[in-house]
Every structure is written in C-alpha cells, then in structure tokens.
Amino acid sequence: MPDVTRAQRATSFGEQADAYDRGRPGYPAAALRACLPAGARRALDLGAGTGKLTHGLLALGLDVVAVEPLEAMRAAIAPEATVLAGSAEAIPLPDASVDAVLAGQAFHWFDPSPALAEIARVLCPGGTVGVLWNRFDDRVPWVAAVTEVFGAEDRASLVRGLQAPWTGAAGLSDPVSQTFAHAQRGDAGVLVDNVASRSAVITAAPRRRKEMLDRVRALAPPGAFDLPYVCHVWHARREDAPGGAARG
Ligand SMILES: C[S@@+](CC[C@H](N)C(=O)[O-])C[C@H]1O[C@@H](n2cnc3c(N)ncnc32)[C@H](O)[C@@H]1O
Numbered sequence: 353m354p355d356v357t358r359a360q361r362a363t364s365f366g367e368q369a370d371a372y373d374r375g376r377p378g379y380p381a382a383a384l385r386a387c388l389p390a391g392a393r394r395a396l397d398l399g400a401g402t403g404k405l406t407h408g409l410l411a412l413g414l415d416v417v418a419v420e421p422l423e424a425m426r427a428a429i430a431p432e433a434t435v436l437a438g439s440a441e442a443i444p445l446p447d448a449s450v451d452a453v454l455a456g457q458a459f460h461w462f463d464p465s466p467a468l469a470e471i472a473r474v475l476c477p478g479g480t481v482g483v484l485w486n487r488f489d490d491r492v493p494w495v496a497a498v499t500e501v502f503g504a505e506d507r508a509s510l511v512r513g514l515q516a517p518w519t520g521a522a523g524l525s526d527p528v529s530q531t532f533a534h535a536q537r538g539d540a541g542v543l544v545d546n547v548a549s550r551s552a553v554i555t556a557a558p559r560r561r562k563e564m565l566d567r568v569r570a571l572a573p574p575g576a577f578d579l580p581y582v583c584h585v586w587h588a589r590r591e592d593a594p595g596g597a598a599r600g
Pocket residue numbers: 362363365376398399400401402403404405419420421422425438439440441455456457458461462463
C-alpha cells in the first residue's frame with residue numbers, strides 16, 4: 353500500500369491482534385518498577401494493546417486500568433485488569449485517580465500535547481509516568497538482518513543522542529532515561545508473528561508483506577532461541593508547581 357498515513361498505521365494493529373499477542377515481547381519487571389512511585393497501588397496502561405505491559409503490572413501486584421482504542425486489541429487483555437475504550441488524548445478516568453501512567457511501545461502514536469495534559473490530569477500527587485520501548489538489539493548480526501528486512505524503526509542502534517520524548521510539559525517533570533537488556537524466548541513462528549504485527553508490515557501490499565515474512569522466517573535460528581532486546585524507558589513525575597523542586 354503506497355502512501356500509508358500515520359493515522360492508518362496507528363490504527364492498523366487490530367488487524368493483527370492475534371499475531372501481536374503471540375509475537376511481541378513483554379517488559380522486564382525492573383523497567384516497570386523504574387516507572388512506579390514507592391507504594392504504588394493503581395496504574396494505568398495507556399495504549400495497552402493486547403495487554404503485554406498490563407500483564408507485567410498485574411504480576412507486580414498492582415490494580416491495573418488498561419485503556420486502548422481498538423476493540424480487537426482490548427479483547428485480548430487479561431480480565432484481571434479494568435479494560436476501557438479510550439485514547440491518550442481523552443483518558444476515560446477522573447482527575448488524580450492513578451499512581452502511575454505507563455505506555456509501552458505507544459507514546460509515539462499519541463498526540464503529545466493533549467496526551468501529556470491528560471496524563472498529568474489523571475495522576476495523583478506524587479504520581480509517575482513512564483514510557484517504554486522494546487528495541488531489537490541489533491548488535492546481534494542475525495537480529496540486524498531481520499530488522500533490515502522491514503526497515504525496523506525500533507532497533508537499538510538507531511537510538512542516538514537520547515532525545516527526551518518531552519520537555520517542559522505542564523505538570524510533569526522532564527523525563528530521565530534508563531535501559532534494561534532482556535530477551536524473548538521464541539522460535540521462527542514467534543519471530544514471524546512479531547514482524548507480522550508491525551504497523552509498517554501490516555499496511556504493506558499483500559505481496560510485499562509475504563515476501564518480508566518469508567525472508568524473516570528464513571533468517572530465524574533453528575529451534576528455540578532468545579530474541580534480544582533493549583528496553584528503553586523514560587520516566588518522570590507529576591509536578592504540582594511549574595519548575596518545582598521535585599524534578600525527575
Ligand atoms: C505497538 S502497540 C503497543 C501495545 C502495548 N502497549 C504493548 O506494549 O504491547 C500500540 C498501541 O497503541 C494504540 N494507540 C494508537 N494510538 C493511540 C492513542 N492516540 N491513544 C491510545 N492508544 C493508542 C494502538 O491501538 C495500539 O494498540
């Protein structure tokens with residue numbers, strides 16, 4: 353499909369919700385903890401998709417609200433979470449109602465100004481926000497070859513200069529970054545599902561999509577293997593006074 357718009361890509365994931373759920377990695381517990389305030393009890397997973405990050409937050413013992421615009425993605429989210437239709441620009445929660453807002457692999461799809469205002473609005477005093485991206489660790493040659501097949505945007509080697517996702521947002525400190533190495537155990541089928549659920553691959557013409565997935569399958573190591581990632585996290589906290597002392 354030529355000239356695929358950003359909006360088409362942002363809303364494409366539902367078409368491949370099953371592949372997404374089978375093929376995408378979760379998030380390391382240490383990365384999630386880095387995004388939470390001490391004593392956190394209730395967290396919002398924003399742009400929750402099929403609930404990969406929700407699952408990690410539930411495993412940490414939190415009450416989780418998962419907000420996701422696409423019905424096909426929401427359908428896969430664990431029933432232990434409160435699952436709501438909504439978007440980052442219009443979060444369906446009251447003011448000061450969660451201790452933390454996390455967004456995995458999703459912040460780049462949000463309209464940043466209204467989304468940051470909404471995040472600040474729903475956070476309790478002392479609350480935190482974390483945005484996370486799992487990026488292919490393409491220092492590993494076969495992983496680099498896989499990322500080349502579909503021009504992956506989220507490869508660790510493309511992250512240079514650590515540009516913050518926001519600065520100077522009202523009600524939020526400027527974020528600080530941390531990285532966490534981890535791996536996803538899988539096989540060729542998992543790797544193909546992972547790539548099949550990428551927006552650039554979902555929205556490609558059917559022939560091109562098949563070509564890419566055949567090449568990825570051919571590059572997969574035999575049997576079970578670890579797909580290495582770098583989880584790149586930016587976290588910040590709610591600030592009540594602009595320029596206040598408690599900057600993150
Ligand atoms: C790459 S998926 C990430 C899903 C999940 N957070 C994860 O870590 O696997 C991006 C998700 O963001 C959602 N999304 C896109 N635009 C959004 C918006 N403006 N507000 C909230 N979610 C949005 C998509 O529907 C999709 O489920």
